[in-house]
Amino acid sequence: MQLGVLLRSFPFALAGSVIAACVVSYAMLAVVPRTQVIGWLAITLLVASFRLGAMLHYRRVRGRPGAGSRWLRQMVTGNIASGTLWGLPFAYWTFFVPLEYQFFFIVVLFGLGTGAIYSNYMVLPAVYGFVMPTFAPPFIALAVQPSAVNLALVTGGIAYVVATIAFIHRMNSTHLNALRLSYENLALLQQVRLEKEAAERSDLEKSRFLAAASHDLRQPVHAMSLFLGLLANERLSTHGRYLVENITRASAAMGHLFDALLNISRLDAGVIHPRLENIQLDRLLDQIRAEYTPQARQKGLALTVRRSAALVHSDPVLLDRILRNLVSNAIAHTSSGRVLVGCRRRNGAIRVEVWDTGPGIPQREHERIFWEFHQLQNPERDRSKGLGLGLSIVRRTVALLGHSLALRSIEGKGTAFLLEVEAHRVSVAPSPAAPEETQAESRRQALAIEPAKGQLILVIDDDAQNREGLQLLLESWGHRVVAAAGGAEMVERIAAVPGKPRLIVSDYRLREHETGIQAIDRLHEEYNDEAIPALLVSGDTDPARLIEAAARSIPVLHKPVEVDTLKSWVEKRLAAGEAP
Structure with a gap:
């Protein structure tokens, strides 16, 4: 950063020094031999050319290791050479030029010193490399020429140099502190960004863990719910029915706990759209x-x-x-x-x-x-x-x-x-x-739907217990069922089954990375009919899955599903298939 500031200010300082040398040369021709003036100006311009070349070279190679420190050394050396070219000739000429020209020298030196402050303040060695050889020789020369005017010039010049150095140190300290704070702020921002990314990763991993854990836990609970639905239709003793009802309530309570997690996933997924x-x-x-x-x-x-x-x-x-x-x-x-x-x-x-x-x-x-x-x-x-x-x-x-x-x-x-x-x-x-009245009316309308029994329903689920439980439950409702663990297996099984299915019920996460949506698409293609109703019954609550299902307009029931709710949805989807 310091070298960057120096690099930006150096061309202006160098240009000012060259212009000042030309103006001083023109003025000195009247009192200094022409050869001395031209020789001094030529050497000054030559040094300026070398310094310009060094700067341009650094701009091309500053990305290389060590380029910055090498140019900084060249910069300090160039300042010493430039300061010497100003200080020594002026000191020599003070012995021969009139008093007004001595004043002219001091004014020029003060101007050069002020320029050095603003162009080199970020690098103190560069400042000292120019200021000391520029001011020391003329002040010494004036001091050895005893007069009240010279003494005043020397005293004023020394006071100026001291004040200039103090000011440079203060500027340098202030800007270095500002740079340090800037770097610390950048480091803090970087740390905050990294911590934010870590928190987002943690939150994403937590959501994935919950979705995976929820899926794995929902499978056996859903299977239990299906078999309890079958068991409730059997002839049981009073005590046996009491036990079944309590187990059913416990299963429903577990389902409500899963639903709480599901509500979080739905809200995070953005699949809930308010109807204001x-x-x-x-x-x-x-x-x-x-x-x-x-x-x-x-x-x-x-x-x-x-x-x-x-x-x-x-x-x-x-x-x-x-x-x-x-x-x-x-x-x-x-x-x-x-x-x-x-x-x-x-x-x-x-x-x-x-x-x-x-x-x-x-x-x-x-x-x-x-x-x-x-x-x-x-x-x-x-x-x-x-x-x-x-x-x-x-x-x-x-x-x-x-x-x-x-x-x-x-x-x-x-x-x-x-x-x-x-x-x-x-x-x-x-x-x-x-809302309750509207939902109750919807439930009453759904329960009033009574599609014909004996419909062909395809069930796809890679979990054997869930697959068997759903098949037995659908058959107990009077439907024909073909069940399989995946899309390929289902295609093989329906080859010998006459007729077209009226409903496809599938889990979402199947074996070999197959999804329920892919299996449904495959069956739609097999029957050349995309209008066959479908229903996803899944334990997967990943927000991305919810978005995907919503985009395909396929209803999703999340395991464990209560038997009455499942029956209502099956009848609703079958009725949708019968509608013209």
Whole structure:
């Protein structure tokens, strides 16, 4: 960096020195012999030419090792030579020229010294190499010629040199410190960049680990769910049915834990697209009041949900999920007192507030509670207290909707979450039904679909237990099933099966790096019909997989799938295939 500054300023300093030499030569012709002046000017220009050549050579080779230190030595040597060419002749000529020319010499030297400050201050040896041989000889020459004027000139000149050197040292120190800070800042920025990349890699590796672990854990749980569905259709004793129902509930609970992880993957993948509309907020609040009041009473809490006639502009399903998470979280962490849900108008927006009288959240934890898997007062990782993903999902969903979420909490007194939602838009009609009503109606419509039985369904899954369980379950529903571990095996098996399949159900991650989408494409090509409905049932929650499936408009069910949900989707896809 120092050499770079020197390299940029050197051409201007050299040009100034050459111009000054020409001007001085012209002026000195009147009082100094012509041969001396021309000889001095010729030597000065020759030295300047060598210095210019050295600089140009360095520009060409400065990337080579040692080039910088070599040019710096040449620079100091050139300054000494140039300073000597100015100092010694001026010292000699002071013995013969009139007083006004002696003043002229001092002015020229002061100008050269000032130029040296700004062109060489980054390299102190270069400054001393020019200043000392430039000023010392004339001052000595003037000092040996005793007179009041000469004494004043010498005293003023020495004062100037001392001040110049002090100023150069200060400039050098200031700029070196600035360069040092600049390098330290660059190093810090580099360190921050590396740490950011490491954090991103860690986060990506964590997501991949969770996706892989989730996939491997979901497979046996899904198989268990399928076989439990078959077992529920059998004739069992009262005690046997009681055991099956409890096992089913335990399996469903495990599925809900997996779904929490899946929600994180979906939000990170960007496959959830909000459907914004005007919502009657009171409908959401009524549902929350009805659902959570018994839960609050069971803990001895008072749940108060204030009615509100406000209309908000949001996604009803996602907004409902946010509010349920916040209310459920407030009830779970409040041991006595009450939970209050209310609304306020703030700056043209509606703020939904959830207050509780729980233990409060320490200031240092206000950000951490939104981290994944971070829980307060649960060091034993009690599963009944959840996974620590609820608030992480809430924050992601709030960001997706463009809303804002604030937290207020006082230790020992309670906590408040403040969700600010855009007020309704006049041009959009309010949603006629609450999310639960809409979803319930969709479920009723799905269950009302009764496609003909005996349909041919192709099942592809490389896990033998999942494949066999799904095949037996579909057959128990009255369908014909051909099952295989992969696309190639399925093509071989359907060669002797008459008719065209009405549905393809496939796992996503198959053997030999084959994907369910590739297997579905292969079967579409085999039957020359891309309209055959397909359904992916997978334990893979990798965001990239979700994006790929969404791009192909293939529905994805994530293992473990509840039997009723699976039946509903199978019937829905079969009905879609029958539609004209």
